Amino acid sequence: MPKSPLPERPLLLLLAAVQFTHILDFMVMMPLGPQLMRLFNILPHQFSNLVASYTFSAAVAGLLGAFLVDRFDRKTALLFCYAGFLLGTLACALAPSYETLLVARIVSGAFGGVSGAMVLTIVGDIVPLERRASAMGIIMSSFALASILGVPFGLWLAAIWSWHAPFLLVVALGSVVWGVTLVRFPALRGHLAAAGQHSRQAIKGLLELLTNRNTLAALSFMMMMIFGHFIIIPFLSPSMVANAGLAEKDLSYFYLAGGIASFVTSPVVGRMADRHGRLKMFAIMILGALLPVYLITNQGPSHLAVIMVVAALFFVFGGGRFIPGQAIVTSAVPARLRGSFMSLNSSVRDLAAGVASMLGGHIVVKDALTGKLLHFPTLGWIAIAASLASVVLASRVKAVA
Template structure:
């Protein structure tokens, strides 16, 4: 879970310091946002590729080495002389970091019994909720008071702690089923798996239309300062933490499908409030909190549903789901950047609504087909 916190905060860090990066590096807000967009492109390509190349490596060694690379890259980012160097460092870091989240889920599947797997996987993914609840606000605070370079140093220090704990506490000898060409062919022939991957792409795209530019959008629409922007990130992340905790307790009784319907509906409700309340900070912040209740739990449910769809393909499908999640990040942040650059900040919310509504429709259709 701590490793997912470090990974999530590292991936999302630029969203918490777009203003500082833009001012110090001499680039526009939209160009600074490309640190997330281009990083997501690398992540979506790297996740299935590295899963295939490293499928025979023992899990403790793999996860520890992955976090070590990301940790060193965060320290290197603090020393980057300019925008191009920072972008290159992030792309190298994330090409390796794409391994951590899916392979941590795979490791959980290896060390927990089937009847506890859903709750355990949801718990591990709390790391991403905490990344938004505490990691990104921490980045926002440090960057606004001490500079963006200091924020990367803090991320590096957190990474060091996680590397040590993984090396000391994760059991050795954990090996997943090898991923080969037949595995990918089987995934491509599975309609339920492809449907689930489509849902991931839709809801993630919708969220990142707004999430990548939450800071500049709040500043432009409501005049929010650094403290209010940090509070919005915290509301989103705390909501995600609470939602994930609720999901971990109800999923084994409700089932992953019904639980998914609930939390995607919460995401849509929250982003709708953000959109119709544009210009009123209190309404937008409430929307962020409700939206946050759904985002992390939905990601966790996707992983649980993919494992349930075909446990023998879990290593490949979780990596591919992570890849598709990053595809969604790239698409959403690109749409959000284009709308922001075009001077259409209010339209971003409605674009996000449309994509998340499509995700909810797909969840409902998949649930109905499964019950039928």
């Protein structure tokens, strides 16, 4: 493992902070759905385009990054991509219309996707395989913190000011994190000696990944895992408002309940995956997610307390699958190819999320009379089928020392 002037845990916390702002930028779009659809007078499929544009651009950038990231110091690559992400998010905050917001989401998605891949790559570089699921638990806790702190606070700012405010919050927090990363994060160049720094080596490495049965199994697994989760994610907030009868001002409670539950359980899931096996824990999380997925996608008018309980179950099991899942994926390649693989993996992940968003946007329609979202239960059954298929694919991925 590469040596660094900072101990492992502070490095992981700093990486979690990077991931926190990236996830917050992505997540805050979901609860803004009802407000954006009303203010811009757009339909569900147009809103899904805002979500899908972010992930599709991240997919393209991840594919291009696979040729480049292993040729640079990890710190340099992370700082560059993270700066681009913050500038793109600033453009989102200043967007005056649906069309300009769509373009800004494409920019922030391109840089944000590669930044997220770099975080996971660095975790794979600095944390031994036997502790990697626990490390992923720390990184994934940023998702919970975004739900507990970032999204509710961002929604509160949007309520008292405008929808632009949450994106400005991401830029402010991210600027601080970027500065700390610049000053405190160590140079990580150990992979350069193994991988080489020439374009020919990068292309050779990518071809090696694309012809290796194990890495193809890992990419297929990631695609199905993401698709099974993400086909319903863009419509959680709109469905809570339109179908479950939750007021827009109370959406923060949905994310608060889920975030707190996930924050408490994420480190436990990571430790259990290291102790009892990543595949076994992944299968348990998938099975646990089936009930809340069914309940959310079939939910009618409900009391706030019931909505919060379902949200907690969904975040714990639906989001918790990614802790052992990411550990399985990062273990599929040797260190010399990990940067290229994680960028390629990021591309596949974001492509799957984009396809799921667009497919969901064309299945779900808004009832002109009642305002309810129709056919949402159909997405639930698709999510359940894809999630079960991801367990089979996960069993085919082998760990590489």
